[in-house]
Amino acid sequence: MQPIVEIDNLTKEYESGFWKKKKVRAVDGVSLSVSGGQIFGFLGGNGAGKTTTIKMLMSLLYPTSGTARVLGQDIGDHTMHGRIGYCPENPYFYDYLTPLELLTYFGDLFGIEGAKAETRSKELLRLVGLDEKDWTRQLRKFSKGMLQRVGLAQSLVNDPEIVFLDEPMSGLDPIGRREIRELIASLREGGTTVFMSTHILSDVEALCDEVAILRKGKLAATGKLDDLLLEQAEQQAFDVSLRGVDASVLKGVLKDLADGAFISRGQGVTVRTDDEGQIETILAEARKVGGKLISVQPVKQSLEELFVSKTGE
Numbered sequence: 001m002q003p004i005v006e007i008d009n010l011t012k013e014y015e016s017g018f019w020k021k022k023k024v025r026a027v028d029g030v031s032l033s034v035s036g037g038q039i040f041g042f043l044g045g046n047g048a049g050k051t052t053t054i055k056m057l058m059s060l061l062y063p064t065s066g067t068a069r070v071l072g073q074d075i076g077d078h079t080m081h082g083r084i085g086y087c088p089e090n091p092y093f094y095d096y097l098t099p100l101e102l103l104t105y106f107g108d109l110f111g112i113e114g115a116k117a118e119t120r121s122k123e124l125l126r127l128v129g130l131d132e133k134d135w136t137r138q139l140r141k142f143s144k145g146m147l148q149r150v151g152l153a154q155s156l157v158n159d160p161e162i163v164f165l166d167e168p169m170s171g172l173d174p175i176g177r178r179e180i181r182e183l184i185a186s187l188r189e190g191g192t193t194v195f196m197s198t199h200i201l202s203d204v205e206a207l208c209d210e211v212a213i214l215r216k217g218k219l220a221a222t223g224k225l226d227d228l229l230l231e232q233a234e235q236q237a238f239d240v241s242l243r244g245v246d247a248s249v250l251k252g253v254l255k256d257l258a259d260g261a262f263i264s265r266g267q268g269v270t271v272r273t274d275d276e277g278q279i280e281t282i283l284a285e286a287r288k289v290g291g292k293l294i295s296v297q298p299v300k301q302s303l304e305e306l307f308v309s310k311t312g313e
């Protein structure tokens with residue numbers, strides 16, 4: 001199955017300085033591919049090159065070198081734009097339009113006209129959670145979070161096969177973030193691929209199937225999120241969760257484990273070990289004192305730990 005996004009050695013250089021100009025690489029030889037039907041997280045610190053990369057995919061910036069394809073078409077082929085959606089980090093629209101007028105206008109650009117355009121616009125404004133009383137207010141009176149909702153709505157006007165979202169949660173309150181997170185998850189369920197840049201790591205953990213992490217314009221890591229969190233752990237550890245037994249009792253029969261390995265959890269206890277061979281011993285000794293197994297889980301490092309280790313930030 002052909003990837004829906006293919007990036008090959010993509011590079012973008014800018015000139016910096018006034019008298020003595022020097023070249024600065026914002027994106028440095030990035031290569032990755034994104035399969036369809038998933039939510040792909042594009043991560044990195046400030047200035048890592050995320051927005052520059054997305055703008056090159058949108059043909060808003062031209063790469064210095066390298067190539068990229070979206071939906072099997074070169075990014076220079078603008079006919080592909082009718083099949084994609086894009087919401088920038090800070091969407092800006094003509095201030096004196098209302099949300100309904102704006103979305104109807106965008107619908108007209110995509111060949112959606114008349115009553116069908118108005119119906120589609122209202123559906124999208126409901127979808128992004130914009131209050132109906134605000135549909136006929138001028139955009140110049142909107143807050144940043146409200147404009148963000150309108151920006152998300154316009155990115156979906158043409159029912160795109162893939163939508164590119166640059167910091168889609170920017171400016172939203174906690175309730176708004178939850179609503180947009182549910183919207184993004186529903187897009188995947190409907191078969192739309194989402195390519196999402198964000199700084200909010202909890203949203204990435206909740207939503208994303210695969211991620212790529214940029215560091216100073218270079219690709220630091222890419223792959224399935226669960227695999228990366230397991231692979232990057234310095235030493236694989238396991239949590240053995242038990243019920244029907246007290247931590248103090250287990251400490252008495254498992255004297256080789258340090259006190260810190262025993263974590264009390266309500267009516268049970270979790271024993272952590274970095275030796276897979278010890279799992280059977282823990283289970284055998286726990287059963288002798290009335291303990292029952294709930295689960296054995298590999299311990300993953302957090303996305304924050306992975307992010308810090310890959311970006312150095």
